[in-house]
Amino acid sequence: MNNKILETVKSFDELSVNPEVFISPSKNFRSRIEFGYKNDSYTMMDGESQIFFSKSNVPIKMISNNMECILHDINCSKTLKNKLFGINYRSNNVTTICTLIYHRPLDEKWLLEIKDIEDKYKNIFFVGRSKGKIYGSSNEYWSNVMLNNEYFWIKQDDESFFQPNFYLMPRMINFICKNLSINYQSSNLLELYCGCGTFTLPLSKYFNFVFATENNRKAISHLHSSIKKNNFKNINIARLSDLETIEAFSGKTFRRLNNFDLKSYKFDTILVDPPRSGLSPESIDFIKKFEQIIYISCNSETFFRDLKLLNKKINKSAIFDQFVNTRHIELIGILND
Template identity: 30%
Template sequence: MPLSAVKPEQYTSLLEGKAARINELMSDFCPPPAQIYPSSPTAYRMRAEFRIWHDGDALDYVMFRREDPRTPVAIHDFPIGCETIQALMLPLRAYLQANPELRRKLFQVEFLATLAGDALVTLIYHRPLQDAWETQAEALRQALQAISPKLSLIGRSRKQKRILGNDWVREILTVEGREYQYQQYEQAFTQPNARVNTHMIEWACARAAKLEGDLLELYCGNGNFTIPLAAHFDQVLATELAKISVRSARENLSTNEVDNVQIIRLSAEEVTQAMNGERQFRRLAELPRSLGDYDLRTVFVDPPRAGLDEQTVKMVQGFESIIYISCNPYTLAGNLRVLCTTHTIERFAMFDQFPYTDHMECGVLLTRHMN
């Protein structure tokens, strides 16, 4: 998204236009009127990454337009970044520019911040990082802690990762009146718009509140939805393939003292095979009971942009209730063409995670047709 598209004074009308397009896309499925959750027009992104462009001893944060990927566009103002990221950007750039050791062959800078006040800056290089780099980087970290006291810093190069502080940040989200803590690891997936993410979790929990039995969750990530949803089900089986996300989810379950969730490292395709009895997986032997002994009536899915594959769509049709969070309305619509042959959309929501873009996060609750 070009920053020239960021027009806070037009945010409401832009959101209305986006919502109208999504309503048109979904009209074939006759959903109820959508609940629409807006974003703050500015200061909403909790993570950002920039290439570094060198011009002699000077450097700039830059981005590239999709239609012109070779011409760098210098970024001097980043109004969509959260307050912490905005506060760090210019002092960091000035410090790097004045320090030959830190700026030499610096390729990219990444920011990760939280509503809880944690921040993490990652500096990525095209050279090995020696002890001299770490000495200067620690001085940089201490200088930036005057702005962000809980800041950590990481240096990366090929096959190297030097950590000054932590390689994670701590987020705290208040959901249904309760605070939940999340450990978010550097370079692992996290929702970029924390306040809209909170609305998404609360919407999913409200849909789950009247459901019974056990829950199967696919693509659980670091437990973003899993942990609050667990309060509404007897048992939860949550699946995720990425190792770092599985590790984070298990740590977050422990931190939040949630004891009715089992995390299984399986892909959605593997879960489908297990549910259909096509394959047995040794990882399922870690469960306190066999898969067939769970009362799985509800499935929660938050798939990548490609949506659910054909076999997984057929598998989730076997559930009484489906809570589907989608980051791509077009692949959601493709999945709904199958799901709505057996289920009805009971609730529909839109979450504006990415203002000033065509992207819209959507949520649907589907219940199986009565015979």
């Protein structure tokens, strides 16, 4: 084990918990990656130093196998290079979106040249972004994830928040599903910070009913589309922040609930996947009332802080080394009364 995992295991030891550890491949694991562009090269920051390169073995193979050729095609075009400062990739090993980010408006000449490049690549689509506007191909795409020999579809775009390690993401979902401790098939799940539905969709197979909330308008729109495509009938979603969700459970009316009656459901389990800052004091007080808590975190410091504040038994826990060769790590804790 590397040092960051050993340090995290030690933090669990202080809580008398023995976590499972899931290791990622060291290469070709990232489903999304962001580069700068300068001097005809991809760029990234290494501390305070800027590094220049043409190819990386960090992204999944569909990105790694094409990024050098794509860079060459861009460098051969004065139009595509002009005031380009960022190149981002997102891929699910079937479809890849390459987003080019500019400090200038894009025009018909740019569209014609990017179309010529796009025609050279199979299942790679090019999007231009400039001052809030989107040019070129659609920036939306579908990913399918298999759980227990069954596929489900998730709609995303080039800016969606999505678990970045395509190798470990299904293992995270499976870890949660196999360690649910209550009679979940007759229980209801509340999910905060649901994003585009990475956990919402598969977990709906394991609960009687799921109510999921998210503050991002586009993520909620994508999740609506995913629910419809998967033909799931037991999910209701609303565009609410964590604090608005708490207010809704306290009786405050929101038009965004579309007349959904929260009082007609009893929620035994709550799943939270908060930002790096962790849970607010109001969220802690609300969440600790649930019989079962599924806590997903990308920040070990706030994760262990919040576990102590929630003051529940840690039934199962896991460490996922999603971010190989960095100090970052992903954690899951399943808590019960």
